[in-house]
Amino acid sequence: QSNVTVYGIIDTFVGFGKAGDAKFSGVANGVLNGPRIGFKGEEDLGNGLKAKFTLEQGFSSDDGEPNSSKQFHRQAWVGLEGGFGFVGLGRQYAPGYHAYRNAAIAAGALDPFAILAGAKSLQIDAGSDSRWDNSINYQSKSFGGFSAQVIYGFGSTEADTQAKNPNRNNDDRVSLGLNYANGPLNLDYIYVDAGNTAFGDDHKEHYLGAAYDFGGFKLVGSYQIARQDADDSDVKVYQIGGIIPVGNGNIHVAYGARNEDAQDSDSRSFGLAYTHNLSKRTIAYVGLNRTTNDDAVALGALAKANGESSNAVGLGIRHAF
Amino acid sequence: QSNVTVYGIIDTFVGFGKAGDAKFSGVANGVLNGPRIGFKGEEDLGNGLKAKFTLEQGFSSDDGEPNSSKQFHRQAWVGLEGGFGFVGLGRQYAPGYHAYRNAAIAAGALDPFAILAGAKSLQIDAGSDSRWDNSINYQSKSFGGFSAQVIYGFGSTEADTQAKNPNRNNDDRVSLGLNYANGPLNLDYIYVDAGNTAFGDDHKEHYLGAAYDFGGFKLVGSYQIARQDADDSDVKVYQIGGIIPVGNGNIHVAYGARNEDAQDSDSRSFGLAYTHNLSKRTIAYVGLNRTTNDDAVALGALAKANGESSNAVGLGIRHAF
Amino acid sequence: QSNVTVYGIIDTFVGFGKAGDAKFSGVANGVLNGPRIGFKGEEDLGNGLKAKFTLEQGFSSDDGEPNSSKQFHRQAWVGLEGGFGFVGLGRQYAPGYHAYRNAAIAAGALDPFAILAGAKSLQIDAGSDSRWDNSINYQSKSFGGFSAQVIYGFGSTEADTQAKNPNRNNDDRVSLGLNYANGPLNLDYIYVDAGNTAFGDDHKEHYLGAAYDFGGFKLVGSYQIARQDADDSDVKVYQIGGIIPVGNGNIHVAYGARNEDAQDSDSRSFGLAYTHNLSKRTIAYVGLNRTTNDDAVALGALAKANGESSNAVGLGIRHAF
Structure with a gap:
């Protein structure tokens, strides 16, 4: 018992919205954090060495559905x-996951960065694309504030349990x-650098992000570009935002745009939220997102049909345990 | 760790039975309680305010199968x-779940109420039909013994994670x-009042239940009626029972009937059990149920073919942790 | 919280190998133990009586996949x-699971016993075939070192939850x-004695295993035979091995063979490993396995095509919590 800590986050909201002509109302999840429950621990092995583990599942806190069929997604x-x-060995965060550090609305359901970069094909976002199966991960110590992470993920078709499929494939990353x-x-x-993504076989992606805390105002922003050499096709996402402390809470504002080389495939997203700290663990929030799309794409919290714009408002609670 | 409590119930029995001409023997679960494991906690936010959460999964304690594909069913x-x-927000108990308070055998696998009301179409029973996805729930304080609960559940087709299906549907309840x-x-x-149930689009159901503890004998009973205006078709279930303390245990007895307006669709169920308290957390029990069916229905712990009667006996143990 | 202990094992390795002409590299799991997470507890009921429970799930610690769709596999x-x-009642270990006591490499992914006996049809091995649904299990006390276990498992088709399929079937065991x-x-x-296995309807299997600790060397070995009367067809597996303490670790070596009456269906497997104890809970290891197959079979850590030989090396860590 003393070897393992059970922890998690629940984040559920009441939402209202409009996508094209369709109206929406309901209960959904994940404005500030993807709901999760986990088991973690560490053991001191002496000589400055520690063994550590984490097993963490994601789920929808509005209906109890798991995020995938995995035990620990x-x-x-x-x-x-x-x-x-x-x-570390196993299913681990690639560096792309940590891009949420440079996003204004915690990279959640109403955040422009999450909506624009989390969508089809991009690999650097704070979502599933940055959790890699069968990976070997190295994280350096910090040297004067500087640190590095390198991860290699074996494609799922070659490294299943019991390793029954021995052919090295092109989906390594x-x-x-x-x-x-x-x-x-x-x-x-x-x-x-990833093979076999929705974006092609030689998917290369770069990301540059920054955050600066001016005291009464924190400025965040990022730029990323995904490139497929084969057909010289690019996808670019940039976003900029700010976090402003107000009393016992914060105002979060962000704007971003996604630009695809493909015809009529650009999107723009704007998010605004107020988070109120009921305690260190519990936050009440209200937020909104508006995303507009060119004729060939359908991004946003709600949009279903290409070209539709999506407007969503959420009022909810995030509780960490 | 101190923020979360892990808890649960296991309830497993050896059962024997007969349905029509077929005989049964095996290990099954859930005579006194549906097996479950959960994680819950609460945080004091000051000013009389508390944040609370519960994540609870159901499973079959005879074979380890989950009750559904949900993470937290x-x-x-x-x-x-x-x-x-x-x-509260999320997947929550509707008031119908609490009808087990007025049933004699804990609304489990051998209880007439569970068998007759838990079957097709009725919405007020201590089972899955009373756990609502995407719901907003209000529970009042008690005023001199009186309290009220109101819950609104958004249909699953309109309020999935990420809310991609924005059309309000008729399966709200x-x-x-x-x-x-x-x-x-x-x-x-x-x-x-529920839309889009197995019973139709304008399913309205009423329930009245009561329990009275005479000291050496507790009397329980309930009556419920489900009505579909469209074709003026009704389903009625009533049950009556008693719990009699005997030494370190209790005798439970109950009888109920289900009456459908549809032709040859009535059922009757009788249950009898003895529960022996090995401790507050652990109960050994033996119980039986006999359910008889008209020609067009097949209710009961065992019945498979329409019109068959079902006879089942179980001997088991319930352990709460 | 005090009623339940959360525990588990993670065992993940980097592996390299060759099966036929195909090369393999990746991250896999389970050289020393199948990864698992569990919840267990016990309650003192007085008079020398205890209630006990265990709920334990298996998963792949390389990618987070569950071992099956069960909640507690x-x-x-x-x-x-x-x-x-x-x-006990429920899903429990049959005696065959404990055969790992007489295997040299903990009956894991590189162990000859696990590879040869865990493969198609045999029922006595330290894997899924020895975890029985819907079972009644009796384990005696030890009398001067001697103890006995008897288990009866009801086939899954007859004893599902709610026991809706009442026909006694031939898959009891x-x-x-x-x-x-x-x-x-x-x-x-x-x-x-099991019905309806991959090996036939009247599958009978015998196992004899032993381990002897000479102090600086532990010798282990086993012999088992599965027989189907109908067509007088046999499968035999034997294995022998040793565990040699070296400094803060152990060398493990084992050889085994599988002999089927069917034509060209024999296999041979050799395993060698070094386990280094970083602590009682954490072990670093390196191991290898080579398995060769006759033309009609494909056993081994990697082999996919009949007749291929399989060579695998793994370097990993096992952490218990």
């Missing part, structure tokens, strides 16, 4: 930490993350 | 409790529960 | 323990295990 890893840094965090400044550069 | 909610009562609990008396009135 | 039982021994454990010696005899 978000994380499932074991590793060793020492003077050399950390080495590798990512490098460089972070500088010192005082008010956070800087991230992330690179991903 | 039984409950998944977060809410705030204060002087105003409780407001609403329920009101009024409870009076004072000394030996418990009284419940429950109303449900 | 490995174990799900409740039982009573007293002067009479233990009686029964097993007897006799164990003698005294000082350096461990002896196991196991018998299984």
